[in-house]
Amino acid sequence: MPEGILCNKTPIQNEEELKRLLADTRGRQYYAEMQELEVDRDKLRTTLANTFRSRFKTWLEICARCGMCADSCFLYTVNQRDPKQVPSYKIQSTLGEIVRRKGDVDGAFMRHVMEVAWSQCTCCNRCGQYCPHGIDIGVMMGYTRGLCFSQGFVPWELKIGSGMHRVYRAQMDVTPEEWVETCEWMAEEQQDEWPGLEIPIDKEDADIMYTCNAREPKHYPEDLAEAAILFHIAGENWTVPSKGWEQTSLSMFAGDWEACKLQAMEVYAAMERLRPKRMVGTECGHAHRATVIEGPYWAGYRDGQPPVPCIHYVEWVAEALRTGKLKIDPAKRIKTPVTYQDSCNYIRNYGLAEIGREILSYIVEPGYLREMAPNKEHNYCCGGGGGFNGIGMFRPQRNKALLMKREQILNTGASMVIAPCHNCWDAIRDLEEEYAIGISWSFLKPLLIHMVEVPEHLKPKEEDEDE
Amino acid sequence: MYQFLTGPMLWISFAVFFVGLAARVYLYIKGLHWQMDRVAYGHFNDRGVKWALKSILFWLIPFKPMCWQKKPIFQTLFFLLHIGLVLVPLFLYAHVMLIEQAWGVSWPTLPGWLADALTIAAMVAAVMMAVRRVALPEVRIITTLHDWFVLLLSLAVLATGFFSAHQQGGGDVWVLAHIALAEALLIAAPFTKFSHIVLFFCSRAQIGMDYGIKRGGAKGRGIVW
Ligand code: SF4
Numbered sequence: 306m307p308e309g310i311l312c313n314k315t316p317i318q319n320e321e322e323l324k325r326l327l328a329d330t331r332g333r334q335y336y337a338e339m340q341e342l343e344v345d346r347d348k349l350r351t352t353l354a355n356t357f358r359s360r361f362k363t364w365l366e367i368c369a370r371c372g373m374c375a376d377s378c379f380l381y382t383v384n385q386r387d388p389k390q391v392p393s394y395k396i397q398s399t400l401g402e403i404v405r406r407k408g409d410v411d412g413a414f415m416r417h418v419m420e421v422a423w424s425q426c427t428c429c430n431r432c433g434q435y436c437p438h439g440i441d442i443g444v445m446m447g448y449t450r451g452l453c454f455s456q457g458f459v460p461w462e463l464k465i466g467s468g469m470h471r472v473y474r475a476q477m478d479v480t481p482e483e484w485v486e487t488c489e490w491m492a493e494e495q496q497d498e499w500p501g502l503e504i505p506i507d508k509e510d511a512d513i514m515y516t517c518n519a520r521e522p523k524h525y526p527e528d529l530a531e532a533a534i535l536f537h538i539a540g541e542n543w544t545v546p547s548k549g550w551e552q553t554s555l556s557m558f559a560g561d562w563e564a565c566k567l568q569a570m571e572v573y574a575a576m577e578r579l580r581p582k583r584m585v586g587t588e589c590g591h592a593h594r595a596t597v598i599e600g601p602y603w604a605g606y607r608d609g610q611p612p613v614p615c616i617h618y619v620e621w622v623a624e625a626l627r628t629g630k631l632k633i634d635p636a637k638r639i640k641t642p643v644t645y646q647d648s649c650n651y652i653r654n655y656g657l658a659e660i661g662r663e664i665l666s667y668i669v670e671p672g673y674l675r676e677m678a679p680n681k682e683h684n685y686c687c688g689g690g691g692g693f694n695g696i697g698m699f700r701p702q703r704n705k706a707l708l709m710k711r712e713q714i715l716n717t718g719a720s721m722v723i724a725p726c727h728n729c730w731d732a733i734r735d736l737e738e739e740y741a742i743g744i745s746w747s748f749l750k751p752l753l754i755h756m757v758e759v760p761e762h763l764k765p766k767e768e769d770e771d772e
Numbered sequence: 773m774y775q776f777l778t779g780p781m782l783w784i785s786f787a788v789f790f791v792g793l794a795a796r797v798y799l800y801i802k803g804l805h806w807q808m809d810r811v812a813y814g815h816f817n818d819r820g821v822k823w824a825l826k827s828i829l830f831w832l833i834p835f836k837p838m839c840w841q842k843k844p845i846f847q848t849l850f851f852l853l854h855i856g857l858v859l860v861p862l863f864l865y866a867h868v869m870l871i872e873q874a875w876g877v878s879w880p881t882l883p884g885w886l887a888d889a890l891t892i893a894a895m896v897a898a899v900m901m902a903v904r905r906v907a908l909p910e911v912r913i914i915t916t917l918h919d920w921f922v923l924l925l926s927l928a929v930l931a932t933g934f935f936s937a938h939q940q941g942g943g944d945v946w947v948l949a950h951i952a953l954a955e956a957l958l959i960a961a962p963f964t965k966f967s968h969i970v971l972f973f974c975s976r977a978q979i980g981m982d983y984g985i986k987r988g989g990a991k992g993r994g995i996v997w
Pocket residue numbers: 367368369370371372373374375392393435436437438439440914
């Protein structure tokens with residue numbers, strides 16, 4: 306059974322392999338090898354026997370083929386109602402076919418499945434809300450991705466992504482040393498403006514353990530600084546772990562369940578080591594999904610709960626505003642038409658829709674909020690979810706997928722989009738780049754920093770300088 | 773023939789129907805797995821049960837779920853067809869009378885005109901659904917022979933039932949056809965998509981628990997369908 310050097314059924318095991326894969330520009334060799342990659346049918350059959358259970362079996366079987374899911378899927382809509390984009394069709398023609406043929410499929414078929422699984426579904430779970438039988442195609446597509454991954458049919462970027470988690474326990478090559486250095490550097494940088502500000506590392510028994518997205522230390526360290534400033538202003542007793550600080554999971558997008566487990570366990574180990582009262586994660590949707598919602602299951606926690614209670618950043622912000630730990634200067638509230646992007650991963654799939662609105666009620670001048678339609682649990686995916694943003698070979702499809710969000714935003718008439726999710730934020734940035742509709746976009750942190758009232762005792766003492 | 777169809781064959785049909793569907797429910801529940809499904813069944817039971825029930829109930833109420841609101845025509849077809857196939861047979865005078873003759877138990881029945889109207893409505897709904905399957909590209913692409921079998925058998929049971937109630941002489945042809953087709957439906961139920969008679973409830977309960985236990989139930993969000 307021929308296996309490529311880069312494209313094969315074995316996940317990344319070490320840094321050397323990872324670097325070799327990274328060096329293959331745009332995955333040219335990787336995808337060439339995939340053309341030759343064969344399916345290990347016995348393995349596929351065994352995987353199905355062990356993991357394909359009554360829930361999926363029933364979903365595939367009783368699907369009434371009623372087509373109610375069609376209009377629910379934004380990819381169906383933006384692709385001119387192409388019948389091949391009907392959620393039921395997408396899953397029946399991929400997973401359904403694999404199951405009916407009992408795994409007896411070839412490489413060409415798996416390449417097709419890969420295309421459907423990563424470019425025709427963002428696993429946003431919206432269709433599940435509209436299906437009379439409650440059939441969640443997004444969940445099944447996630448499972449299908451796992452089958453693809455186990456056979457080596459996974460987009461290049463996501464093999465790298467899951468490899469990163471395997472090697473660095475982070476979605477990017479940020480070592481624990483680099484992470485700690487970045488924290489120290491950011492704390493130091495702020496001293497002039499925020500004397501006494503700390504980013505406490507590995508503090509035990511803190512109230513909050515903060516975790517983030519590796520992109521923050523790697524590319525936007527100011528985000529980390531902003532988180533620190535807000536905790537500082539709110540007077541929180543908080544910490545970051547030196548290990549287990551990465552909350553995201555590209556392995557979840559890749560369908561690499563083993564790496565998912567390794568990554569989640571790393572964060573849980575930090576919780577157990579530092580015993581914080583709770584964990585607060587950054588403004589990221591899939592990170593929350595991976596570490597808080599799905600992670601405990603990968604880790605084998607029977608009650609589906611992480612070791613300590615975990616909340617999303619928006620929950621912390623809402624709580625801080627509610628309890629007065631953060632106070633907004635009314636004069637500085639947003640006074641331009643603004644809209645809010647509901648992230649699938651913690652709105653539809655975690656019930657935080659009203660929390661978002663609570664925050665908006667503090668930071669947006671009454672009358673300036675322009676809700677998208679539909680919104681809250683019924684909102685559409687940003688267009689780049691489920692890993693779609695990061696896959697080069699599916700960039701044209703992703704750009705098309707952005708059209709729904711473009712429409713939605715344009716219809717609100719808002720000039721600014723608040724997007725407390727890395728994926729959504731990226732998608733909306735790309736949307737502006739691609740279609741130039743004249744909008745700005747932002748996480749919550751930078752907005753809050755500019756409108757929050759700073760308690761006297763935290764302000765730099767200017768008279769010191771005078772003396 | 774009549775004797776056979778209303779005697780042993782009827783018993784066999786009911787036996788296959790009830791035992792078969794019970795087996796489907798049993799196998800469904802047995803095949804659930806907290807870790808594979810990533811739903812902590814058995815934990816947070818209050819939320820789990822509440823959402824399972826809500827998830828089922830919502831879809832049985834017209835205009836409750838967003839889907840029904842957005843698709844009022846399909847919703848109407850759906851309810852009419854299911855009323856004709858589930859409720860009418862249970863409260864049909866001719867059926868209840870048979871049971872009374874056999875076991876001496878009976879219950880209130882629908883007035884003839886209403887039963888007729890609901891049956892006709894169900895037949896129209898079935899025909900419209902068939903038209904939909906052909907006319908709408910998004911439905912046509914996913915339609916299989918199996919779906920036609922389920923739809924046409926349902927329609928045939930309704931039609932033969934209606935004609936047997938209204939035949940003007942001409943022997944028992946419609947009655948026999950009606951009984952035979954209805955028995956075919958009962959026997960097919962556990963092995964075909966008719967199994968949604970029970971699996972609809974299982975599937976809806978499961979997704980309700982999924983949301984109630986794991987995806988938002990803890991945050992007290994109301995129903996999101
Ligand atoms: S809405 Fe549900 S039952 Fe209908 S076709 Fe889609 S997945 Fe199947």
